[in-house]
Amino acid sequence: MALLLPVEASSADQVFVQSVKAALLGQPQLGAVRVAEVEQGAALPVVKQQGAWYQVRYQDQQAWISRLLVADQPPGGKVSLLVSDEADLASGARRRASSFTTAAAARGLSEDRKRLDGGFWTADMSQVEKVEKLKVTQSEVLEFLKGVEQ
Incomplete structure (x- = not known):
């Protein structure tokens, strides 16, 4: 037994x-x-x-x-959602929206959206595009995380 x-x-x-x-x-x-x-x-x-x-x-x-x-496998290459490379986007297998358009949509912004909570507004899309062009390095992310944890 x-x-x-x-x-x-x-x-x-x-x-x-x-x-x-x-x-x-x-x-x-x-x-x-x-x-x-x-x-x-x-x-x-x-x-x-x-x-x-x-x-x-x-x-x-x-x-x-x-x-x-x-x-169970080591991380393959460093992939960051914080930094985009236009060449990488252009070489995709299918046509994708620009990182600017995607980021704006994720924030609920679009050029044709004019109404929010009963009021009218216009999004300053040039400022959204400016923010999306900022590049953040991994060392900057680590430094930011140190400040958050304190």
């Missing part, structure tokens, strides 16, 4: 951080005490998996990280 016990195991021996920064927590739950913080691309050996969390080893300690922040 064999006794079968459930074993929590991960299909991955290690996982790689995909987000710019990821918190390692003391417990497998949001709001748990932050034990450490790791950068994008960090390889973390997996101890076990529990639901949507991995227990990992990091600097001689064990901590938990959300499965949403990691993958």
